[in-house]
Amino acid sequence: xxxxxxxxxxxxxxxxxxxxxxxxxxxxxxxxxxxxxxxxxxxxxxxxxxxxxxxxxxxxxxxxxxxxxxxxxxxxxxxxxxxxxxxxxxxxxxxxxxxxxxxxxxxxxxxxxxxxxxxxxxxxxxxxxxxxxxxxxxxxxxxxxxxxxxxxxxxxxxxxxxxxxxxxxxxxxxxxxxxxxxxxxxxxxxxxxxxxxxxxxxxxxx
Numbered sequence: 211x212x213x214x215x216x217x218x219x220x221x222x223x224x225x226x227x228x229x230x231x232x233x234x235x236x237x238x239x240x241x242x243x244x245x246x247x248x249x250x251x252x253x254x255x256x257x258x259x260x261x262x263x264x265x266x267x268x269x270x271x272x273x274x275x276x277x278x279x280x281x282x283x284x285x286x287x288x289x290x291x292x293x294x295x296x297x298x299x300x301x302x303x304x305x306x307x308x309x310x311x312x313x314x315x316x317x318x319x320x321x322x323x324x325x326x327x328x329x330x331x332x333x334x335x336x337x338x339x340x341x342x343x344x345x346x347x348x349x350x351x352x353x354x355x356x357x358x359x360x361x362x363x364x365x366x367x368x369x370x371x372x373x374x375x376x377x378x379x380x381x382x383x384x385x386x387x388x389x390x391x392x393x394x395x396x397x398x399x400x401x402x403x404x405x406x407x408x409x410x411x412x413x414x415x416x
Contacts, residue, residue, distance in 0.1 A: 215414055222411065225404050232397050239390050246383050253376050260369050267362050274355050281348050288341050295334050302327055 306327070309320055 211414070215411075218407070218411055218414065222404075222407050225400070225407060229397075229400055229404065232393070232400060236390075236393055236397065239386070239393060243383075243386055243390065246379070246386060250376070250379055250383065253372070253379060257369070257372050257376065260365070260372060264362075264365050264369060267358070267365055271355075271358050271362060274351070274358055278348075278351050278355060281344070281351060285341075285344055285348065288337070288344060292334075292337055292341065295330070295337060299330060299334065302330065 302323075306320075306323060309316055309323060313320065
């Protein structure tokens with residue numbers, strides 16, 4: 211009986227130690243659950259920021275499309291203006307030929323017209339250079355629009371990955387909650403077993 215009583219005491223001590231370990235494990239599980247909740251909140255905030263960034267990117271894309279349309283219209287106007295300048299230059303040459311016939315009487319007038327013709331040629335050169343610059347700017351705008359579209363696609367992919375990660379985090383949280391419930395049930399069973407051991411010990415003492 212004494213040996214049996216000693217074995218019961220040792221078993222009771224082991225049960226107490228096991229109960230302490232279970233309590234520490236339960237505390238660690240609670241801390242882990244709190245960290246998972248905080249992580250879920252951070253992921254939700256990140257998802258909101260990503261959605262706002264996507265909206266701003268879409269607005270920027272719309273502005274770039276409008277800018278491209280304005281550039282095309284401006285280019286069309288420049289081409290029409292260049293055509294008018296060429297026609298005007300042709301008319302000036304014809305007028306110069308007529309003025310040559312009256313060269314002796316209209317020398318001063320011819321000098322003025324020559325100067326005007328030089329200015330028109332310089333203006334025409336400037337218009338050609340401006341047209342080239344507008345063409346280069348149009349190409350750069352098209353390239354920027356393509357890069358913006360690629361960036362929008364990458365942003366959409368990133369948003370999808372973030373949503374998937376949030377779903378996985380939620381599933382992990384559910385598994386942790388189930389594990390916590392099982393630990394609580396196990397702790398209740400251990401408590402009942404401890405009560406039975408105490409009652410048995412009391413009976414042994416009596």
